[in-house]
Amino acid sequence: MNRKKKINQVLKSKVKKMNAKLQKSNKPKYVSKAERERIALEEATQNDNITNDETSEE
Numbered sequence: 001m002n003r004k005k006k007i008n009q010v011l012k013s014k015v016k017k018m019n020a021k022l023q024k025s026n027k028p029k030y031v032s033k034a035e036r037e038r039i040a041l042e043e044a045t046q047n048d049n050i051t052n053d054e055t056s057e058e
């Protein structure tokens with residue numbers, strides 16, 4: 001009985017781990033601090049360009 005139980009336990013745990021790997025995570029992808037800073041600078045320069053264009057048209 002114990003041998004059967006142990007084999008089933010091992011097989012169930014393997015199936016559970018495989019299913020867990022297949023599930024899609026809702027967690028957002030990690031972005032490093034340097035990457036976030038670079039993206040913020042790009043957005044800031046784009047916003048500056050847009051505001052400069054608007055003021056020059058007026």
